Amino acid sequence: MAEYEGEPERIWDEYEWERFLQQQDGKTEKYMQLLETYLDDPERDEIIAREMGWTQLLDAKDWSSEVDALLDEGLAEQDETDIENISRSADTFEEHDLYRAAFALTIWIDQLFDENASFQNEPAAVKLATHAALASAKLAAALSGDNLDEIGMTIAYLKRALKAITISMEAAAQLRTPERKITPSQYAALQHRLFRVRDGIITLMGDYRSEWRRRFGPENFRG
Structure with a gap:
């Protein structure tokens, strides 16, 4: 930069x-x-x-x-770089398995809201949905760039995506009560999708950090 x-x-x-x-x-x-x-x-x-x-x-x-x-x-x-990267690499991030999993999670949560109208007024459910969508957006930003000189930016966005999906996981746990009307099968499916995204982010962060060390040397890595 x-x-x-x-x-x-x-x-x-x-x-x-x-x-x-x-x-x-x-x-x-x-x-x-x-x-x-x-x-x-x-x-x-x-x-x-x-x-x-x-x-x-x-x-x-x-x-x-x-x-x-x-x-x-x-x-x-930053915005100029983001817009350029997104327009140039939209197909790249949209085809990435991790982004597709995160986007599928948001669609699944939307369907959950359709099946449970009361979730619209449930703070934990709203937090689940908003932070899952935020995680998807941060992943799009992380995966849009194709410039290896900006590995640091990619990792920073991945960290933000990880924070968002972690908040979604905490919100999901709050829904696991009878009065909030999420069934055991729905909760199991939700957990599976959340963990898939979370674990994918952690793995990808590790890959990019390894690439950083390879390119710039371990002495320049503070992780």
Whole structure:
């Protein structure tokens, strides 16, 4: 990736990519919170600029384009890479067995909701569905790139997919009660699908970490 925060251009490992992704998540979340808090304040833009550290905007007149540009600045290069990789490699990730298993899991959960209308108002069921979908999306991001120089980014996205599927597994366990109406056979099928995705992510992370060590040497691996 290109130079970031004054660092020379070099290959990032998974931890540097994760730090970058977390920083962008934090900036976006902070901006959205500020926007919600000061939405009706006549000095909203000045307050947001000050809180975000966008001092160069305090005297600006055209706020909408300037704020959007600054908010997207850190994500622009990442998004450009993601879009390019997805458009170039869509067939690749869609044909990957792990992504197909994750996508099939989301379809299966949708069918479970169709069979159990009460799940729409069940927090554990909603958490199960949303994080299974999130895991599928993170896998798509991880598997879209075909540039081995971005192994660190791939591993970082796989770690996020693993976190999401783990939360889904915890939510599934909460549904294993009579009042929540999931049958033993449904729960067994759900567990099988969840474990298949989780184990696949762990295996793939191991493969990419091995490739990182092979390409860049064990001294550059912090796993």
